[in-house]
Amino acid sequence: MASLDPVLDKDGVRLTVDDAIATVTLTNPAKRNAQSPALWRALAEAGRLLPGTVRVVVLRAEGKSFSAGLDRQAFTPEGFDGEPSFIDLARGDDAELDATIAEYQDAFTWWRRSDIISVAAVQGHAIGAGFQLALACDLRVVADDVQFAMRETSLGLVPDLTGTHPLVGLVGYARALEICVTGRSVQADEAVQTGLANVAVPGAELDGAVHDLAAALLAAPRDAVIETKALLRGAGGRSYEEQRVAERAAQARRLRDLAGLGE
Numbered sequence: 001m002a003s004l005d006p007v008l009d010k011d012g013v014r015l016t017v018d019d020a021i022a023t024v025t026l027t028n029p030a031k032r033n034a035q036s037p038a039l040w041r042a043l044a045e046a047g048r049l050l051p052g053t054v055r056v057v058v059l060r061a062e063g064k065s066f067s068a069g070l071d072r073q074a075f076t077p078e079g080f081d082g083e084p085s086f087i088d089l090a091r092g093d094d095a096e097l098d099a100t101i102a103e104y105q106d107a108f109t110w111w112r113r114s115d116i117i118s119v120a121a122v123q124g125h126a127i128g129a130g131f132q133l134a135l136a137c138d139l140r141v142v143a144d145d146v147q148f149a150m151r152e153t154s155l156g157l158v159p160d161l162t163g164t165h166p167l168v169g170l171v172g173y174a175r176a177l178e179i180c181v182t183g184r185s186v187q188a189d190e191a192v193q194t195g196l197a198n199v200a201v202p203g204a205e206l207d208g209a210v211h212d213l214a215a216a217l218l219a220a221p222r223d224a225v226i227e228t229k230a231l232l233r234g235a236g237g238r239s240y241e242e243q244r245v246a247e248r249a250a251q252a253r254r255l256r257d258l259a260g261l262g263e
Contacts, residue, residue, distance in 0.1 A: 013042035020055040029063020034071035035129045040107035047110030056214045060121040067130025108136040108162040114230045121210045132163030141210050143203040147185040154183035170195045
C-alpha cells in the first residue's frame with residue numbers, strides 16, 4: 001500500500017485516511033508509547049478530523065508495545081512542559097479537577113461513535129491507560145505476545161479513562177474487579193476466552209488480520225451497520241421488550257430507506 005500523507009501528526013499520534021479506512025498510530029516506540037495530556041489532546045483531535053467517508057478506524061502502535069500507560073513524568077513535581085503536574089491538579093478545587101479529567105477522557109470516547117467501527121491492533125504491553133485505550137475501541141485484534149493490565153488501583157488510583165464500563169461489559173463484574181485490584185496481566189489466550197479480544201494471531205500476522213477484518217466490516221451497507229451498532233450498544237440498557245421495540249423501529253427505517261420512502 002502506498003504511503004499516505006498524514007491528516008494529523010503530532011505529540012505521538014499520526015492520523016492517515018484511505019477512503020473509508022482511517023488509521024490512528026501511536027508513534028513514540030522509544031517510550032513504549034507512554035501517554036500524556038498532549039497525546040490525549042491529539043487523539044481527541046484525530047476524532048474530530050475524521051472525514052465523513054470514514055467507516056472503519058484502526059488504532060495501532062509502532063514498536064514492541066502498544067502502550068505502557070501513563071508517562072510516569074506526570075507524577076513528578078515538574079510534570080510535563082507547559083502542563084500542570086498531577087500534584088498541582090490535586091491541589092485544585094473539585095470542579096477544576098473534574099473538568100480536567102473530563103478533557104482527558106475525550107481522547108477515549110469517540111471510538112464508539114455509531115457512524116464508525118473502531119478496531120485496536122494490540123501487541124506487547126497495553127498497561128493502564130494503554131489498556132483503557134484498547135478498551136475504548138469496538139473490537140480488539142491482538143498479537144500472541146499481548147499483555148493487558150490495569151495497574152491504576154495498585155498505584156493507589158482508579159481507572160478513570162473510560163475503561164471500567166467496557167471492561168465490565170466484556171468480562172463481567174467479578175473478573176473485572178479481580179483484574180483491576182490485582183493489577184495482573186491478561187495474556188492472549190485469556191483475552192480471547194473472556195471476550196477482551198476478538199482474535200489472537202502471531203505478531204507477524206497482526207497487520208494482515210486487521211486489514212482482513214476491516215475489509216469484512218466494510219462489506220455490509222453503511223446505514224445497516226450504523227443501525228445495527230446502535231441496537232447492540234443500547235441493548236444492555238433496555239429490557240427484552242424495549243429491545244424488541246427498538247429492533248422494529250430500526251427495521252422500519254431500513255425498509256423505508258431501501259424502498260426509497262425514507263425522509
